[in-house]
Amino acid sequence: MSTAVSEQVPEAMNWSTENCTISRTMDILGDKWTFHVLREVFVGVRRFEDIRARAGVPRQVLTERLAALIERGLIRRHPYRLPGQRERSEYRLTQAGIDLYPVLVAMIQWADQYLPLDSGPPIEPRHRGDCGERVTVVMQCEGGHEPDPREVAFRPGPGAQPR
Amino acid sequence: MSTAVSEQVPEAMNWSTENCTISRTMDILGDKWTFHVLREVFVGVRRFEDIRARAGVPRQVLTERLAALIERGLIRRHPYRLPGQRERSEYRLTQAGIDLYPVLVAMIQWADQYLPLDSGPPIEPRHRGDCGERVTVVMQCEGGHEPDPREVAFRPGPGAQPR
DNA sequence: ATGATAAGTCCGCTTGACAGACTCAGCCAA
DNA sequence: TTGGCTGAGTCTGTCAAGCGGACTTATCAT
Numbered sequence: 097m098s099t100a101v102s103e104q105v106p107e108a109m110n111w112s113t114e115n116c117t118i119s120r121t122m123d124i125l126g127d128k129w130t131f132h133v134l135r136e137v138f139v140g141v142r143r144f145e146d147i148r149a150r151a152g153v154p155r156q157v158l159t160e161r162l163a164a165l166i167e168r169g170l171i172r173r174h175p176y177r178l179p180g181q182r183e184r185s186e187y188r189l190t191q192a193g194i195d196l197y198p199v200l201v202a203m204i205q206w207a208d209q210y211l212p213l214d215s216g217p218p219i220e221p222r223h224r225g226d227c228g229e230r231v232t233v234v235m236q237c238e239g240g241h242e243p244d245p246r247e248v249a250f251r252p253g254p255g256a257q258p259r
Numbered sequence: 260m261s262t263a264v265s266e267q268v269p270e271a272m273n274w275s276t277e278n279c280t281i282s283r284t285m286d287i288l289g290d291k292w293t294f295h296v297l298r299e300v301f302v303g304v305r306r307f308e309d310i311r312a313r314a315g316v317p318r319q320v321l322t323e324r325l326a327a328l329i330e331r332g333l334i335r336r337h338p339y340r341l342p343g344q345r346e347r348s349e350y351r352l353t354q355a356g357i358d359l360y361p362v363l364v365a366m367i368q369w370a371d372q373y374l375p376l377d378s379g380p381p382i383e384p385r386h387r388g389d390c391g392e393r394v395t396v397v398m399q400c401e402g403g404h405e406p407d408p409r410e411v412a413f414r415p416g417p418g419a420q421p422r
Numbered sequence: 423a424t425g426a427t428a429a430g431t432c433c434g435c436t437t438g439a440c441a442g443a444c445t446c447a448g449c450c451a452a
Numbered sequence: 453t454t455g456g457c458t459g460a461g462t463c464t465g466t467c468a469a470g471c472g473g474a475c476t477t478a479t480c481a482t
Contacts, residue, residue: 106303140269216417254379
């Protein structure tokens with residue numbers, strides 16, 4: 097019996113990374129600018145020029161990222177016309193986009209802990225309307241627990257491919 | 260009174276993006292390869308060559324990303340020696356890294372809904388040990404609700420800077 | 423000594439980001 | 453009707469980054 101160094105060969109080594117869920121998500125989100133763009137749309141900034149100026153993203157890159165986000169179904173183009181003005185385009189979250197809230201809230205929560213600012217959080221997720229309270233994410237398991245992050249592990253599921 | 264088009268000028272337009280929490284998080288995580296690397300460390304793959312081969316990341320990029328993740332405090336280098344072998348390096352999550360679990364779980368949850376595979380989820384977050392049940396994230400507000408994503412909004416907090 | 427292996431470094435090519443100028447369409451004021 | 457303004461792009465040349473493949477170094481096994 098050799099000295100145990102955690103797992104000699106981690107279980108994950110037996111499984112392919114081919115169809116990994118994180119990769120597939122990061123193919124959509126995992127880009128420096130995509131997240132900046134999404135942030136703007138999330139906080140209600142919806143017009144090309146506003147997004148460009150606030151996020152500091154080069155126009156060409158913004159064009160390309162917006163097109164990608166539309167193609168992936170996270171935002172949609174929404175033409176509209178203000179009275180007395182010509183038609184313009186807004187970009188709005190689709191349901192798939194809105195359902196990214198937990199991801200962003202989890203990030204903000206992490207950053208508020210590990211990258212805090214002296215002045216406090218610049219942005220807070222809150223329950224809209226009357227309630228108005230701060231929103232956080234918690235992990236829950238189907239056994240009814242709220243496991244500590246140390247008690248969570250990623251395991252291969254039914255779609256895992258052997259290598 | 261002009262025709263209302265949601266908010267004519269979104270509230271967020273009044274606030275700087277300078278110190279945005281999402282940006283600061285994405286400065287650390289928002290890179291195609293960083294997330295691939297983190298995924299490997301999360302599933303227990305800890306050695307340079309294993310990470311490189313599984314994630315398909317160029318060596319040079321891996322070197323650079325590991326150094327950045329160490330500098331940011333998400334992983335640490337852990338030298339060890341298997342009996343009868345020379346010393347090697349492992350990369351392990353720090354507490355700050357482990358506390359990213361909710362972010363990854365939220366992503367997986369989103370992807371399982373919007374990018375499902377016919378064969379089912381390839382990876383599942385589970386409660387370690389006896390419980391072993393699937394773990395999900397839920398949003399909760401301090402008013403005791405579990406708001407739907409549509410009922411959540413990002414608002415400026417105490418650290419928000421006017422522009 | 424020879425070979426194997428982990429963990430890098432080095433090199434040259436190609437791709438993508440970037441800033442800045444240009445375009446185009448619709449509206450507005452004169 | 454002409455000229456200007458603005459939002460939403462496109463075009464262009466430069467430059468940094470990613471990339472695959474070869475090379476390097478240290479340590480251990482035979």
